[in-house]
Amino acid sequence: MTYFAGQAGKEDSSVLQAAIGLAEQIRAASDEIETGHRIPQSIAAAMKEAGQEAVARTAMDAHRLLTFEGYSLDLANERLLHEGEVVALTPKAFAVLRRLVEDGGQLVTKKELLRAGWADTHVTDGVLRVSILEIRRTLGDDPAAPRFIETVSRRGYRFIAPRTRSALVVPTAPPRGALVGREHVLAQLEDRLEHARRGERQVVFVSGEAGIGKTSVLEAFLARVAGDPDLSIASGACLEHYGAAEAYFPVLEALGRLVREPAGERVVRLLESHAPTWLVQLPWLEHSGDREAVHHKLLGVTKERMLREMAEALEALTAKTPLVLVLEDLHWSDYSTLDLLGMLARRQEAARLLVVGSYRPTDVIVASHPLRALIQELRVRRQCEDIALQFLSEADVAGYLAQRFGEPAFPPELAAAVHRRTDGNALFMVRLADELVTLGLLVEQQGHWRIAKPLDEIGGALPESLRELIDKQIARLEPAVQRVLEVAGVLGNQFTAGAVAAGLGEDPVAVEERCDSLSRQGQLVVPAALTVLTNGMPVAQYCFTHNLYPQVLSARVPAARRLRLHQRIGNWLEQTYG
Numbered sequence: 001m002t003y004f005a006g007q008a009g010k011e012d013s014s015v016l017q018a019a020i021g022l023a024e025q026i027r028a029a030s031d032e033i034e035t036g037h038r039i040p041q042s043i044a045a046a047m048k049e050a051g052q053e054a055v056a057r058t059a060m061d062a063h064r065l066l067t068f069e070g071y072s073l074d075l076a077n078e079r080l081l082h083e084g085e086v087v088a089l090t091p092k093a094f095a096v097l098r099r100l101v102e103d104g105g106q107l108v109t110k111k112e113l114l115r116a117g118w119a120d121t122h123v124t125d126g127v128l129r130v131s132i133l134e135i136r137r138t139l140g141d142d143p144a145a146p147r148f149i150e151t152v153s154r155r156g157y158r159f160i161a162p163r164t165r166s167a168l169v170v171p172t173a174p175p176r177g178a179l180v181g182r183e184h185v186l187a188q189l190e191d192r193l194e195h196a197r198r199g200e201r202q203v204v205f206v207s208g209e210a211g212i213g214k215t216s217v218l219e220a221f222l223a224r225v226a227g228d229p230d231l232s233i234a235s236g237a238c239l240e241h242y243g244a245a246e247a248y249f250p251v252l253e254a255l256g257r258l259v260r261e262p263a264g265e266r267v268v269r270l271l272e273s274h275a276p277t278w279l280v281q282l283p284w285l286e287h288s289g290d291r292e293a294v295h296h297k298l299l300g301v302t303k304e305r306m307l308r309e310m311a312e313a314l315e316a317l318t319a320k321t322p323l324v325l326v327l328e329d330l331h332w333s334d335y336s337t338l339d340l341l342g343m344l345a346r347r348q349e350a351a352r353l354l355v356v357g358s359y360r361p362t363d364v365i366v367a368s369h370p371l372r373a374l375i376q377e378l379r380v381r382r383q384c385e386d387i388a389l390q391f392l393s394e395a396d397v398a399g400y401l402a403q404r405f406g407e408p409a410f411p412p413e414l415a416a417a418v419h420r421r422t423d424g425n426a427l428f429m430v431r432l433a434d435e436l437v438t439l440g441l442l443v444e445q446q447g448h449w450r451i452a453k454p455l456d457e458i459g460g461a462l463p464e465s466l467r468e469l470i471d472k473q474i475a476r477l478e479p480a481v482q483r484v485l486e487v488a489g490v491l492g493n494q495f496t497a498g499a500v501a502a503g504l505g506e507d508p509v510a511v512e513e514r515c516d517s518l519s520r521q522g523q524l525v526v527p528a529a530l531t532v533l534t535n536g537m538p539v540a541q542y543c544f545t546h547n548l549y550p551q552v553l554s555a556r557v558p559a560a561r562r563l564r565l566h567q568r569i570g571n572w573l574e575q576t577y578g
């Protein structure tokens, strides 16, 4: 897997300036074509911001460490480790340090560092100095005799310690424990990749209901292939959204990640020559120039041109290194992304490209989403493969229990009971196993797990469905925490403490404390990167650890209250971001 230093500093090129307006124009046009209506700008901006943070946890960065002198940057979890222990660092300082380490040995200008940490927010050099101070203090680095970060007078900073670029830690097992029952799917994906390496473009869909294990199998696949230095991986995910989905959202996200990788400079150059309209949409590239003039010049550029540009750019890109492009949760996809998928699948030109998309078939059908028609058409023409994940078998469940509890000698009736209750849905199985422990059905004694109660209690004591499982989990929390979660659930997969507080009419700090305490207990939510309001105020963001949680939670809120919450939070978003 290639490891890259992102060099996004090409913003002065006239090609880019020219393309800025074009990109905006096309994106606006695509939104309108797709929906026929638009949501308020301020809300859209807030949602977009939330969305960009959410995909930061996709499989792309999984298992990568950048290592220097006993320290490692864990890119997937955005944290600094020292000899395996987590060292506290604010998200901004992490972003700055990451950029410096990635560009090790080279001058990184203040402007570039500000872009890495503060994206589009306008801040002064002072905030950068504070972050550098924090990093130096954390690393015990003396600015007068630096081991890590050298100041380059008036211009910026340089990371000077040797790094192990190749030190990608590629675990043999996927992050959340070894998968059961997915060997054949992994083998199918590997086989498709072999075809792609030979220049036969491949489009593969992995489908199945919520919780069946789509993300897990894709993560396991990426973990297997990530050790290959001759392969690039880019991944993005669609988000559940109100109103219009941003055009090309998951693709832009995936490209953004690719550009920030160590060989990102080459990707930028290729986009510049083949797909300038795409390059300017990548969030951290600076938007400058005379937009009006650019708009004028570029009137009449079509969506077709944009699609063709990307198809050609990907062909050029994969001429050197094969690419795996993962697009998750396509049942929420914007329509432009589907157009691109269709074009990528249909083109005859050689490309060492494997596109893997995941989706939930029921959601596609219920929402009459055009993904269904696209897949049907591509299947008829043999331009894609659709791998429908099967429910786990009883033997798989037995394998899972044996592995999770380190207990190969559980009686087969346990797996049979769990399988019966869960239908072999992986998420249900994991949750049910949690519940068995909570209810004292499985207990640990002297390092061994054993069944402590009659097995038929699984039937009596355990809920019928995951909804009930989650409801029970929530009911055990304090009422005030339950209220926070319900409002958060109404907001979707990712939420800010501020928006929840606005919905509840409560103090944002109190909401933040409740969310932090939940995440410390490993319950339902985890922190996402901070977001910064237009007035420079940082706001805590969180996301649910699984997207079934917001579904169950918001269903607990009666419709009339949900409507009132939407109105109240909408007003707050307008005032805060507007």
Ligand SMILES: Nc1ncnc2c1ncn2[C@@H]1O[C@H](COP(=O)(O)OP(=O)(O)OP(=O)(O)O)[C@@H](O)[C@H]1O
Pocket (backbone or CB within 6 Å): 176, 178, 179, 180, 181, 182, 208, 209, 210, 211, 212, 213, 214, 215, 216, 217, 360, 400, 426, 427, 428, 430, 547, 548
């Ligand atoms: N094959 C498996 N073996 C063991 N555990 C699994 C397996 N597949 C999934 N899991 C576990 O089940 C849970 C749900 O899996 P995952 O998130 O991959 O589902 P999904 O299909 O992507 O769901 P969604 O449609 O909501 O995105 C996770 O906790 C995961 O660790």
Ligand SMILES: [Mg+2]
Pocket (backbone or CB within 6 Å): 214, 215, 216
């Ligand atoms: Mg998933």
